[in-house]
Amino acid sequence: RHEIKLLLAVGAGVTEGEFVNRAFAMNALTGQSMSAEATATVRLVPDPTFDCTDVTGKVFDDANRNGYQDDDEAGLHGVRLVTARGLAATTDTYGRYHITCATVPNEDRGSNFILKLDDRSLPSGYRTSTRPVQIQRATRGKALRMNFGASIHRVVGLDIADAVFEPDSVEIRAQWLPRVSMLLEELQKGPAVLRLSYVADVESERLVEQRLDLLKKQIMSEWQELNCCYELVVEPEIFWRLGGPPERRKGGSK
Structure with a gap:
């Protein structure tokens, strides 16, 4: 029985990771293995000073x-x-x-x-x-x-509901349009976060989301035209009076 020891050196081009070295003796004439396979695992880790x-x-x-x-x-x-x-x-x-x-x-x-x-x-x-x-x-x-x-930051809240919009529409009723201008005047008094709270009842979930999205875009558009002093952040949120949109409540009752 003969024992052969191999000493391997890690080259400079090797990157971090885990490498498995394998070695076995092979008959040069027949190409057949003459020994069991020996393995050695080398783990290269980053140097805290030079690599990290x-x-x-x-x-x-x-x-x-x-x-x-x-x-x-x-x-x-x-x-x-x-x-x-x-x-x-x-x-x-x-x-x-x-x-x-x-x-x-x-x-x-x-x-x-x-x-x-x-x-x-x-x-x-x-x-x-x-x-x-x-x-x-x-x-x-x-x-x-x-x-x-x-x-x-100040938090300026605006509560809205179905009555603010035309029936089954995303269009804001005429009597509510001046409120947007009043809101912008309040926001100009100092940096604030605008919280849009929609209190929903029997409207469809899709309609509520469309209304909120349209109102947010309208406010942001008018705010940019004012070229005011800070970046306005709008946080929309939805509250359902009966715990959820009507289509979900119907699905849960089946």
């Missing part, structure tokens, strides 16, 4: 909503941030976070890195004042910094 990209940053109270942290603006504690790979981080008392080895960029050309702020983890009444999803180009061995701003 760490991501750091802050989530701050953007009181003046300019998208930058000024000297008098504190960090927000307990806000959750999530990467596209599912890695998560939570800000500390000062609003800081740090994700170690958040990604391993492509060695030749780098990679895009995506980080999302979970707005559900913001303090009550806060909305993001910067983009909730940020994308930056990552390069191996270099850290990224991503800051997120959030601030308390």
Whole structure:
């Protein structure tokens, strides 16, 4: 019985991953195997210093909503941030976070890195004042910094129902049109989130959705014409008096 040991060296061009090396003795004349197959698994992992990209940053109270942290603006504690790979981080008392080895960029050309702020983890009444999803180009061995701003917004509510529209139509009744102008005047007084609440009864679900969509588009169109001072966010919602649209209630009673 003879024992042969093979020593393999990992080349510089090998990327991260798990590789299985196989070896066996073969008769050069007959081409037949002369031994059992031996295997060895090699796992190459990124080097934390030279291959990984760490991501750091802050989530701050953007009181003046300019998208930058000024000297008098504190960090927000307990806000959750999530990467596209599912890695998560939570800000500390000062609003800081740090994700170690958040990604391993492509060695030749780098990679895009995506980080999302979970707005559900913001303090009550806060909305993001910067983009909730940020994308930056990552390069191996270099850290990224991503800051997120959030601030308390006014919430302006508009309750609507079937009586606001013509019967079985998406057209708003004439007597309600001046209310849209009054709404826009209120929104111009300061940054706010507009919440459109439709209280539905016996209308079809499709009609309710069409009405909300049309009203939202009309408000956004007139808001853009005003060329006002901030980006308006509209949050539509539907409440059913009887628990759901009529077509669903009929289906559930069969």
